[in-house]
Amino acid sequence: MDLIEESKRLAAYTAVDQHVKPEHKIIGVGSGSTVPYVVDRIFQQGKEVNKGRVFIPTGFQSRQLIVSAGLSLGDVDEYPAIDITIDGADEVDHQLNCVKGGGACHLREKVLAEAAHTFVLVADYRKNVQYLGTNFLSGVPIEVVPFAYAKVLNNLHHSLGSPKATLRMAVKKAGPVVTDNGNFVIDAPFEREHMIDPQIIMSKIKMLTGVVEVGLFCGMAKAAYFGNEDGTVTIRW
Numbered sequence: 001m002d003l004i005e006e007s008k009r010l011a012a013y014t015a016v017d018q019h020v021k022p023e024h025k026i027i028g029v030g031s032g033s034t035v036p037y038v039v040d041r042i043f044q045q046g047k048e049v050n051k052g053r054v055f056i057p058t059g060f061q062s063r064q065l066i067v068s069a070g071l072s073l074g075d076v077d078e079y080p081a082i083d084i085t086i087d088g089a090d091e092v093d094h095q096l097n098c099v100k101g102g103g104a105c106h107l108r109e110k111v112l113a114e115a116a117h118t119f120v121l122v123a124d125y126r127k128n129v130q131y132l133g134t135n136f137l138s139g140v141p142i143e144v145v146p147f148a149y150a151k152v153l154n155n156l157h158h159s160l161g162s163p164k165a166t167l168r169m170a171v172k173k174a175g176p177v178v179t180d181n182g183n184f185v186i187d188a189p190f191e192r193e194h195m196i197d198p199q200i201i202m203s204k205i206k207m208l209t210g211v212v213e214v215g216l217f218c219g220m221a222k223a224a225y226f227g228n229e230d231g232t233v234t235i236r237w
């Protein structure tokens with residue numbers, strides 16, 4: 001296993017060991033390449049504890065993970081109060097604000113984060129930053145209804161200070177990426193000044209008609225676990 005994979009595994013295993021307790025019955029499962037290690041570690045807690053649990057996915061990928069591990073699947077409309085949700089992140093700042101949506105799942109991810117009593121982030125060391133916008137190149141993911149995407153892009157370019165915002169295209173540019181909700185995604189890079197207190201720009205973007213959700217999660221996470229190259233784990237809370 002390479003160093004990045006190993007650091008994802010370390011972060012996920014440590015977070016599960018510290019946060020997922022036998023009394024947690026409703027568990028939200030995020031998306032991305034770190035989350036399979038979360039499901040793996042929860043599976044290792046054993047049949048006895050897992051048979052009384054329901055797992056709520058944030059998208060197609062996590063649904064598949066839950067089903068292939070033989071765990072019980074649920075939906076947030078049946079279980080609107082989740083005990084704990086664990087998810088990956090594209091970047092996490094020193095105040096536990098994060099950017100999510102690299103996999104275009106951030107609407108459902110935010111619903112499950114907000115529905116959860118405890119929301120925990122897991123990531124490799126590259127995601128651990130002082131301010132958002134340090135490492136990720138493509139910007140803040142914004143889910144928009146298709147009808148409004150050009151108008152929202154225009155708003156971002158001319159009013160909200162993101163002149164390089166672009167519509168996310170599928171591989172080989174066959175067409176726009178379409179989310180599990182049938183919407184498009186815009187990636188909007190912002191200057192550092194907007195990322196010092198990301199809540200402000202998040203609220204402005206959310207106010208644009210046609211925006212469904214913004215991949216900025218401000219003040220939601222209780223803790224973040226980062227696996228490091230040297231085999232240690234950095235924990236922020």
Ligand code: 5RP
Pocket residue numbers: 030031032033034035087088089090099100101102103104105106109
């Ligand atoms: C998907 C996400 C992912 O959680 C995020 O992109 C992190 O993914 P990874 O664990 O592969 O680094 O927000 O929408």
